[in-house]
Amino acid sequence: MFDEVCPSGLTPIRFGDKWAGMIIRCLESGPRRFSELRIPLRGITPKVLTSSLRTLTRDGLITRTPGPAQRVEYALTPLGRSMLEPMNAACAWAQDHWEELLDARESST
Amino acid sequence: MFDEVCPSGLTPIRFGDKWAGMIIRCLESGPRRFSELRIPLRGITPKVLTSSLRTLTRDGLITRTPGPAQRVEYALTPLGRSMLEPMNAACAWAQDHWEELLDARESST
């Protein structure tokens, strides 16, 4: 997940800050905890993850619900989940035109 | 066009750099020249416009064709035009959820 040559690094479409899109993807299949998110998001530092999560919370895309024993769960809100729609459109576009994008980049070297 | 309270300033979705999305929108209805683009993109400085246009050209989204007497025309490529699809999806999402976004922002003040 989230390869280093991930299309999301090349495609000129971004959702929120650098990590927001990936975070939403991570939460797509259910709530996750802070330290669970750190694993797929290889290399993210706690500070940056915290700030991304806060922005997403402020914008009403995810919820932060503390559980017992400082476990904290992050989950998509309906609004956040609705954002998967344009995200999927963007991903589909990127996949469809992946080759063209690469060609354009290469031929302009 | 491109109001100061334009949704694109609030929505967490961006296409390319700060101006790329608007440039593509400007070219949607046909080729435009450098100085024609400066008008709808109020406040853009020539330097920034140049760099945005170059990035878009490098990525194969627009073409730059010099005409007679240093007139230069910028136009969407098929690839660039195809990007209108995910852009429209994003715009539709933003419009549909505009109120929710505003509410979330306000209630977290």
Place this chain on the structure above:
DNA sequence: GCAGGTGGTTACCACCTGGATACCGGCTAC
């Protein structure tokens, strides 16, 4: 030949994003 428009370029700079590293308070298990 010179004024003005066109399509830039150059130099400089402020701000913001994201990253590195270290640290920390609360809770639980042993």
Place this chain on the structure above:
DNA sequence: GTAGCCGGTATCCAGGTGGTAACCACCTGC
């Protein structure tokens, strides 16, 4: 009671993005 995990903070810093202001070569019209 102390070791260790969890969910963060605090501090500092490099690089990139976008902006300001000034300048410029080229062509056209008068």
